[in-house]
Amino acid sequence: MSVQPLEVLYTAVATAENGRDGRVASDDGKLDVVVNPPKELGGSGAGTNPEQLFAAGYSACFQGALGVVARQEKADISGSTVTAEVGLGKLPNGGFGLKVALSASIPNVDRDTALALVEKAHQVCPYSNATRGNIEVALTVA
Template structure:
């Protein structure tokens, strides 16, 4: 792999109940376990950070493949949900659901772009074969 960029961040405190900071200081977050996991929820958590990162990365990949295909992705939106769960023997895993809205495109063209973006996106490539990633096209309203 030819490295184009390296991000660096450090977590301190008590893991999920601590803080994280990027080496350049542009990202500084308090971390807290979600209420659903017995925490106070007064901070972000790794799953929220992963969801934001995956959504942004996939959206960027989508725009790259759309530009190559000369497709109109005006108004496009990518939303991510990341599930955390037990996978057995005390281990944990994640699952991801991405919902992609491409209001300017028909269903077939949108599906082709989403499939192509899934092959380009670094997060998709990193999770492929290890994390269940579900891709869904958001319903679009058809003008009457």
């Protein structure tokens, strides 16, 4: 798969200090959070962690993509939610990797329509396009 050229419309900038046990802040000051490894990984769990930040970004982005698709399809997605679960684990080569489970709840459409909307949103979402072929992403409709 080749990299396609991109016309950049917006650039987010964030800087981390002390990696997974420190602080992350955006250049505009709107995001400034303490990050700590979760207790499950031997950390204090006192702050957020990169996986939670990724889950928040992916779920918000996917919800936005779902809105784009729903407008095109004239589908009512009011009251819908998207939940992202991001798993961190060891890869066979000794490195670390991620896997994602996205679950959409779309109460105002039937299940088949919801599944079709989620599949189409997965083709539109920038996070889905960035992760496609790199990590496992499972899609479900709640």
